[in-house]
Amino acid sequence: MTNSTTQFNAAIISKVAQYIYDHSEEAINVEALAEYAGFSKYHFNRLFFAATGFQLGEFIKRQKLEKAMFLLKSGHTNILEVAMSIGYDSPSSFTRAFKTNFACTPSDIQNGKSPLNVRAGNLPPKKLAEDSMLEPQWRELPDTTVLGFYGTGFNDQSFSKVAGQLYKRLSELAKPLDFSELQPIGVAIDNPWVGEQTQSQFFAGFLNGLTQEQQLEHYTLQGGRYACFCHQGPHSTMWQTISKVYAHWVLPNQIRLKDQHIVQCYLNNPADTDAEKLSTELYFAVESDK
Known part of the structure; x- marks a missing residue:
């Protein structure tokens, strides 16, 4: 990792x-936090994890x-007031969270005990392997309406289960076209790491083989410049490739991603292809000035 990348991540x-410190009494608004840090709200959680x-x-x-x-060490004796200053409404819930994170209680700190845990703000950014830099293929895509269905559910690090159910329904509607003609598209509408995972939305659609008369839902793929990366392997491990893109391409190159979803284009049929041989193109919308 270069010094400039280390400094950028730091x-x-x-x-x-700083934002959390200044707004510690409030429930943190992730959109406002992303704007303050200068990043897309859709990508921010993943970028922060990569950094x-x-x-x-x-x-x-x-x-x-x-x-x-810090407040307790500075002489604040009222634990309830300290708890409320960071958004807790009871000493018991505050004490449980405090003990979970620091292996000691607020009273222990008042009595001079020091926690063993390293401060989160002082932890170094995650290191990048020197030989893991990625290069995309660049694509210009037009505005495109994709017909399909929306579903909810994220488990085992993946939307694979709900996606399989949606594509099965769509395949029945699109007969007699085969997989290669349909051109399946998938989009994780919600970031499952931010909200309730079981309620996270996923869109499954086909570029071909479906019609408006079938009263389907739709997703609008916004035209523009996209960086395309290829994920090789099971769809359930796609999150690993996405994480690598953030860690080894977006952050080191300080890429400005648009506040748009990552679009998945499936190149082969999981029904007749070994999971390790599946190929999926991942499209990241990029600001045109990069």
């Missing part, structure tokens, strides 16, 4: 930590608790 941590190794929600909780520790 700057992300500092900005986020720090922390899920954003985990980091927010940790930073708030560290502010509480």
Whole structure:
């Protein structure tokens, strides 16, 4: 990792930590936090994880608790007031969270005990392997309406289960076209790492073989410049390739991604292809000035 990349990632941590400190009494608004840090709200959680190794929600909780520790060490004796200053409404829930993160209680800190845990804000950004840099293929895509269905459900690190159900329904409607003619498209509408995973939305559609008369739902793929990366292997491990793109391409090159979904284009049929040989193109919408 170059010094400039290290500094860039450290700057992300500092900005986020400062925002959390300044808004510690509130429920943190991820959209406002992303705007403050200068990133797309759709991509921000994944980018933050790539830069720090922390899920954003985990980091927010940790930073708030560290502010509480500072207040306790500074002589604040009322634990309820300290708890409320970081958004907790009861001493018991605050104490449980504090003990989980620091292996000691707020009272222990008041009595002079020091926690063993390293401060979240001081943890170094996740290191990148020197030989893991990625290069995309660049594509210009037109505005495209994709017909299909929306569904909810994310489990085992993947939308694979709900996607399989949706594509099965669509295939019945699209007969007699085969897989290669249909050109399946998938889109994770919600970031499952931000909200309730079981309610996270996924869109499954075909570019061909379906008609408006079938009263289907639709997704609009916005035209523009896209960086295309290929995921090789099971669809359930696609999140690993996406994480690598953020860590080894977006952050090192300080790429400005548009606030648009990652579009998945499936190149072969999982019904007759070994999972390890599946190929999926991943499209990231990029600002045109890069």
